[in-house]
Amino acid sequence: MLKCENISKIYNDNSWFSKKESIKVLENISFNLSSGRSMGFAGRNGAGKSTLMRIILGLEKPTTGTVSFMDKNIHNLKYNELKNIYKDMQVVFQDPLSSMNPAYTVYDIIKEPVENYYNYKQNEIKELVSSLLADVKLDNNKMYKNIMQLSGGEQQRVAIARALAVKPKLLILDEALSSLDMIIQAEIIHLLDDLKKQYNLFYLVISHDIRIILKLCDDIMFLENGKIKGMHSIENGINKDDEVFNNMLLV
Ligand SMILES: Nc1ncnc2c1ncn2[C@@H]1O[C@H](COP(=O)(O)OP(=O)(O)OP(=O)(O)O)[C@@H](O)[C@H]1O
Ligand SMILES: [Mg+2]
Incomplete structure (x- = not known):
């Protein structure tokens, strides 16, 4: 389904006060995501996870290489074709307000x-909005509340509901739980796990939190x-002696 x-x-730093410098942020990344399997990108701050996303x-265009989603090269698509792709591939970011109009209600x-x-x-x-709110376990009386009146966890539930509104196949979560406290994180992980089955979804989860x-x-x-x-495949168990895995747990 998704093939990189x-x-x-490579980013070129062309600012006049610094020497012309090239920064290699990603190098030879290749992987396949087959339909129905969810994948996580783990790595420390600055590893290149968000750039890849x-x-x-x-x-953004890669310096080299190709990304195809459902056999279409993402970077060769016209606006309307890309719009169609976004019906199947949605994203939830770390800060829900970065992609929401603060003057809007949940309904808007x-x-x-x-x-x-x-x-x-x-x-x-x-x-539909009402049933989406039920799916993300938000009370219907939140529908006409201004988004700024909601807590961070509730705002993230709204972001998930908005992403699910078009019934995507792939949902990308870029540090979507990172700004929430542990209890709310656990609740939303549980919710995402349920939604995966209910919506026949698969995830691409980007997080420095391996759990x-x-x-x-x-x-x-x-x-x-x-x-x-x-x-690594998680279902077959991760080799606890794996050096990279152990380093990740220390982050
Ligand atoms: N537009 C840009 N120009 C120059 N360098 C950039 C640009 N965007 C990202 N970088 C650099 O690329 C590297 C990878 O950044 P990226 O945001 O992809 O990391 P990340 O793994 O998502 O980190 P985090 O966990 O902090 O979100 C960083 O060193 C960053 O400074
Ligand atoms: Mg990032």
């Missing part, structure tokens, strides 16, 4: 993709300084 081949990314989403936020992709009547949209990946994913890929340091 030889992805490299932006490249997968088509928000969730209905946006619905109106973008479907031709629903107002009462159908309201019904989240172990709970939600089938495979884990370790990134270090932009290179793949190891790839």
Whole structure:
């Protein structure tokens, strides 16, 4: 379903006050994500995880290599084709407010993709928003609350509901739980695990917290300084003697 081949990314620092410098952020990243399997990218701050995610989403071009999603090269698509891809591939970021209008209500936020992709009547949209709120375990009375009146965990549930509104196949979570406290994190992990079955979803989870990946994913890929340091299947058990794995637990 998702195929990354030889992805490299070099940033050129062209600012006038520094010497012309190239920074290699990703080097020869290749992997496949088959339908139904969830994968986690683990790695320390600066390992290149978010850069790889932006490249997968088509928000940035790789310096070399290709990304194909459902056999389409993401970086060769026109706006409308990319819009179609985003129906199948959605993302939830660490800071929900970074992608939400602070003047909007919960209803406004969730209905946006619905109106973008479907031709629903107002009462159908309201019904859908209501059922999405139930799916992410948010009380219906939150529907007309301003997003700023919600807690961080509730805002993240709204972000998940908005992503699910178009019934994607792949949901990318980039540090989506990192700013939440442990109890709320545990609740949302549990929720995401349920939604995976309910929506027939699979995840690409980006996190420096390996425990989240172990709970939600089938495979884990370790990134270090932009290179793949190891790839493991979680269901077969991770070799606890693995050096990279043990280093990760220390993070
Ligand atoms: N636009 C850019 N120009 C130059 N360097 C960049 C740019 N974007 C990212 N980098 C560099 O690329 C490296 C990888 O960054 P990236 O954000 O992908 O890491 P990350 O693994 O997501 O880290 P974190 O866990 O902190 O989110 C960092 O050294 C960063 O400074
Ligand atoms: Mg990041």
